[in-house]
Amino acid sequence: MHRTDEIVIDFADGSRLRRPERDELTWAAQERVSAEHPWLCVLRGDQLYIQAYRHGPEAWQVEHRFGSSDGHHQAVGHQTWAVTEQLLWGWTAVEPGWQGLVEWQKLDFPARQVPVAHEPHARTRWIGTHEDGQFFGDVTGASGLACTMALLHRFDPEGNHLGTDFRPTADVDTAERELAQLLDGLRGVTYGSIRIRPFAVDAHGLRWGLIDGTAERDGLEHYELMPQQLGFGEPFNGLYCT
Incomplete structure (x- = not known):
């Protein structure tokens, strides 16, 4: 399958090549990648790409990414130019089996700290910091719940999820009182904007958390607070969208 219509190649020297044929890709890589400008990146969307870094004439580091940091892989060891060229073109033209040319290892990256703005009269009014970290409180009757839920997500100062307290209730007024009690259990509460990392918790028959939905949006980075369906991108x- 030959699909280069959406392809753009960016080079470290600042130049760009659109919709390359194989000989154009090969020639441009040989002419434009050097010790001074040692890399190129072949893109099909912001989070869909393969890139190569030249450590030497026959020592190339190759990585490819699909959708998000969870889909970022690096070829094990340095590759010759011949193998690197096959990988670059195999990815570009969507040739079957191109990944099988080498062994790959998944690279782990720290998850993004997603900013969440404090809006006193909106869905993010119960968020802020306390002496031990950050918090996100909410009252929701999300689809799939047989109750009105009061909940409090707790995070460390770096935005890593520490735990969630759930309080199922019969109505909104009761849920707000339960949430107030949960917040009273935190020391030094200050309401304000926070920065938190993606996380997931399964409870009460639903998945709760800040879920990375980038792969479902063709590489456009996006996170969804679930099950409330507040989107951040x-x-x-x-600010969130619903």
Whole structure:
């Protein structure tokens, strides 16, 4: 399958090549990648790419990414130019089996700290910091729940999820009182904007958390607070969409 219509190649020297044929890709890599400008990146969308870094004439580091950091892989060891060229073109033209040319290892990256803006009269009014970290409180009757839920997600100062307290209730007024009690259990509460990392918790028959939905949006980075369905994405100003 030969599909290069959406392909763009960016080079370290600042140049760009669109919709390359194989000989164009090979020639451009040989001409434009050097010790001074040692890399190229072949893109099909912001989070769909393969890239190669030249450590020497026959020592190339190759990585490819699909959708998000969870889909970022690096070829084990340095590759010759011949193998690197096959990988670059195999990815570009969507040739079957191109990944099988080498062994790959998944690279782990720290998850993004997603900003969440404090809006006193909106769904993010019960968020902020306390002496031991950050918190996100909410009252929700999300689809799939047989109750009105009061909940409090707790995070460390770096935004890593520490735990969630759930309080099933019969109505909104009761849930808000339960949430107030949960918040009273935190020391030094200050309401304000927070920055938290993606996480997931399965409870009460649903998945709760800040879920990375980038892969489902063709590489457009996006996170969804579930099951409330509050979306956070570009320009990552902390505001949500529903």
